[in-house]
Amino acid sequence: MRLTILGGGGFRVPLVYGALLTDRGAGRVTRVVLHDLDAERLAAVTRVLAEQAAGVPGAPEVSATTDLDEALRGADFVFSAIRVGGLAGRADDERVALAEGVLGQETVGAGGIAYGLRTVPVAVDIARRVARLAPDAWVINFTNPAGLVTEAMSRHLGDRVIGICDSPVGLGRRIARVLGADPRQAWIDYVGLNHLGWVRGLRVAGRDELPRLLADPRLLGSFEEGRLFGADWLGSLGAIPNEYLHYYYFNRETVRAYQEARQTRGAFLRDQQARFYARVKDPSAAALAAWEDTRAEREATYMAENRETAGAGERDADDLSGGYEKVALALMRAIARDERTTLILNVRNRATLSALDAEAVIEVPCLVDANGAHPVAVDPLPTHATGLVCAVKAVEREVLSAAESGSRARAVTAFALHPLVDSVTVARRLVEGYTEVHPGLAYLK
Structure with a gap:
């Protein structure tokens, strides 16, 4: 193959x-x-x-x-x-936005x-x-x-x-570990968009163990998302959010931390990887050892500003081992060999979430076999989550429209409608700033 x-x-x-x-x-x-x-x-x-x-x-x-x-x-x-x-483009993305306070x-x-x-x-x-x-x-x-x-x-x-994304898998694994369950035997009730989803239940032998976790501040404080969001807020939500929702729930604190950081994440990775590629140009260099050293530093510093803001401490050793490659291999095996399995994937909605149309790509548990990935029916999201998912999906649709039409006005609309951009004026300045630094946006007219 x-x-x-x-x-x-x-x-x-x-x-x-x-x-x-x-x-x-x-x-x-x-x-x-x-x-x-x-x-x-x-x-x-x-x-x-x-x-x-x-x-x-x-x-x-x-x-x-x-x-x-x-x-x-x-x-x-x-x-x-x-x-x-x-990564130079990623660093520019961060710099332009932070200059506008977003x-x-x-x-x-x-x-x-x-x-x-x-x-x-x-x-x-x-x-x-x-x-x-x-x-x-x-x-x-x-x-x-x-x-x-x-x-x-x-x-x-x-x-x-x-x-595919490794975030939901890692989140489910951490919750199962805290609850003393085998992640391979647990059903993770996860639903949302990529980097915008919630674990609403974790069932082992038909029993939902998540309420036990949400009721125990000690257990919640023993894993990354519990420390990141805080026991009180998770109890209010009645769910465990994907780590990327920290940018929404604690936006002001995160923006301030990013503005005060010595270097943004993109700039750090740009410089770090430039050193790696330069080092491996030397024919005598041990390429694999150089890669492993660079990767260890990369994983240990992931979302460092968010963890510092929340007082969440260092990442657990079990969370430094990657994960998306394992999801990819499991997905390929399921399709190529018809080894049926369940994975959390990004697929077309069909009729899974009633608030979105059939073509909208969502992130949910899927049954996978030789015919591909089939989203599993899920309960509706609570109103607060539905509103956020619909708002962000509307932004994604404006991005797709702008990319297809080359419309600068549609690009401005995409920025202006996003929940984390607080002004149409700021949206216009963002489009101006990004088109100045990114040749790849010259198509916007």
Whole structure:
């Protein structure tokens, strides 16, 4: 089976390859094709993968190309993990937003909108090429903002594109661990949009154990989201939010922390990864060791400003091991081998959430088999969550409209309607600021 990874020079590609090395089953991936626009980054990641594969019998063959059509032809699965504008673009997203006093995080608020506006046209082009060159391939979308990009691609690929994220999986795992349950045996009642969802129940042997957790401040204080949001607020919600909802519930504190930070997250990763790629250019450097050192620092500093604001402390060791690559491998296995499983994925709504239309991409538990991912029926969200989901989905639709039409006015509307942007005037200034720094937004007229 052939897997093509778009954004194949990206820093997290070795996580995926490492997961593939553990797969010894029938129908496993035997060839990996890396595609990237940056040949030097491709060469660096290819070196890391070669060191990972050393001594592993039957390791998937790896090749690299800068030709997109060549990479797509013959693919059984396509992982889309691109970053339009690179980490320099992410740092600009943060800087422009913070200058206006609003959040610049890469998937939430103004930063997420800017990232989406320059990513959607590229993702749509990829989807059209996949439909033409590899019509039987399944596309697994890693590219952020994951829900928005998956919805853009689904307009050309239908249900053959599936978005993944490790946040819900990690959250469910932490809750199960605190409750003394095996995450593999627990049913996680999770629903929302990507980076905007809530765990409303965790059932073990038919019994919902979440009320026990919500009633116990000691247990709530023993894991990351409990410390991040606080026991009182979680008790008021009656649910455990995805960690990204901290940007909504504690927005003022988070923006202040980001403004006061020595360096934004995007700027930190830009500089950190530049050092890694520069180091691996040296033929004598141990590429895998350099990657592992860089990754450990990256994971330990994840959402550091939010944890500092909440007094949540350092991340637990069990949460530093990644996760999205495991979701991707489980998804591929389920489809390729018809190994039926349940995963939390980004898929088209159909009739799952009555507040949204059938084509809206949502993040919910799905039954996965050889025919793809099928969302499981869920109870309606409470009113406060429904309002937030509908507001953010409306913003995503404005981003898609702006990307399709090239309308600057639609882009302004997308910013202005977002719950974390508090003024139409600010929205206009954001569009001005982003179009000045991002050549990829020159299409907005």
